[in-house]
Amino acid sequence: MKSRLVALALAIASTSAFGHENHDYAFKTIAATGQTISGFQLTAFGDPALNNANDVVFNGYVKAPIGSSTYFAGLFSPTALVVPTNGFLPACLGPYQINDAGQIAFVENSKLSPSEPRVSGVYESSFMGGTVKTILAPGSIIDGVQQTANICSNTANSIGGTFAFNDPGRITFLNTGGFYQYTPAKGLKNITITEFDGQPLTRLQLVDGNSRERLFIGSTSPSFSAIFAKDHILVKIPKTIDGADVTDFVLAVASRDSKLAFEGLIGPASAQDFGLFTKDHLVAKSGQTIGGKVISTAGAPFLGLPAVNNRGEVVFTALTGDGTSPNDLAIFTRDAVIVAVGDSIDGKTITALGQPALNDFGVIAFLATFSDGSQEIIEATCRWCR
DSSP: HHHHHHHHHHHHHHHHTTTOOOOSHHHHEEEEETHHHHHHHEEEEEEOOOOOTTEEEEEEEEEEESSSOOEEEEOOSSSSSSEEEOOOOOOOOOEEEEEESSSSEEEEEEESSSSSEEEEEEEEEEETTOOOOOEOOTOOETTTTTOOOOOOOOSSSSSSSSSETTTTOOEEEETTEEEEEEEEEEEEEEOOOOTTEEEEEEEEOOOOOOOOOEEEEEEETTTTEEEEEOEEEEESSEETTTEEEEEEEEEEEEETTTEEEEEEEEOOOOGOOOOESSSEEEEEEEOOEETEEOOOOOOOBOOOOOOEEETTTTEEEEEEHHHOOTTTTEEEOOOEEEEEEEEETTEEEEEEOOEEEEEETTOEEEEETEEEEEEEEEEEEEEEOO
16 A cells, blocks of 8 residues: 555656656546636636546636636536536535445535525535435424524535535535434434433534444543444544554544544644544654655644545645645645645646545545646546556
8 A cells, every 4th residue: 555655646746747647647637727618617626526436526616708707606527517506606515525326415505585694505416417406405494403504615525524425325414403414215314412432422523424334523521532433433532543642533534434534633732733543553743754744833734634545545635844825735645745835747836735535546636726826636547556
C-alpha cells in the first residue's frame, strides 16, 4: 500500500514536466472552467465526489446567458447537469455523495417563505439525471418537531458529523431534533440514542461516509469516547496510538467496510495538538514532516474530512508551515505530498486546493485553483493497479 501511494504522489508531483502523462498513472482533467456542459459555461466548482465506477460529481457555477455575471447552476457530472438547483438563488447544494449504484444523495436549501431563513432538505437523484426524490422536505414535521436546520454547504464533504450515504441507499443526517435515517424499505425515522455502554451520552456525532454499518461518535461523562456501531465498538479513547495519546475525537469518516480515518486531539485540548488516525495507526499530526513539508502547528491543520478507502488508504488536505489558507495547503498521503499550493500542473501554478475524493481502487479526484483564476477537477488513475 505504501509503495503504491508513494508512486501516486511522485506521479502527480511530476505533472509539471509530464503534463497529464506518467508511466505509472494516467492523469486527466475531468472538468475545467471555461468548458460547456449541458449548455452551461462553467466558471467555478465545488469539491468532487467519486465512486468505485469512477463516476464523478461536483457543484458547478456558470456564466449567465446575458452579461458577465455568474450563478450556481447545480450538481454536474463531466458530461451533464445532473441536479439543477431548486430555483431559489443564491442556492446551496451539499454535502453530496455518490454510491456505487450511481445514486446521489444531497442536501439543498430552500426558503419556507420570503421572510424566513433558508432551511435544509435532503434529496436523492441519479448519476444519469432524471427525477429528484425528496427524502426530507424543508420544514417537515417529524415526531412533532419541525425540521428547520441549515446544514447546507456547497462542497462534497461537510465539516463532518452531518451526512452519510451507503450503497444500499441508507441516508443518515443531522437536522432539528437530532439524527434521522432513511432506508428504502422503512422510509424516514428519528434515531434516538441516549446512552452508551450503560452511561448517559453527553455527545452524539455521526461518522460520515459510506459504511455498511451506521456509525456514531459517542461521549460519556466521565471521560471516555468511542466510535461505535449498533452492537460493537470500533475504537475507544483515551488510547495511545503509535505513541500519541488520543484524548478526544474531532470528526471521523468510514469506508464501506468500516475502515476509519478520524481526527483527534493529542493530549489536553489546551495544547491544540491534532492528529489524523486510523483505528490502529497515526497517519499525520501537527508538526510532523511528510514529503519535506511540515504539518502546521497553528491550530487545527486538517481541512474538512479526510478520504479513506476499503484498503485503509488515507488521503487528506492539510495546512503546512505558518498555516495560512490557502497559501499553505497541500494534499497528502500517509507518507508523501501529492500536490501543494505553488506546484505547477500543465504549466499553471496552483493557488488553492480542495478536499480530495478517493475510491477503493486508489483513484483520487481533487479540485485545484490556478493563478490565472481557472479551476480544474483532476483525476489520477493507476495504470497497473487491478
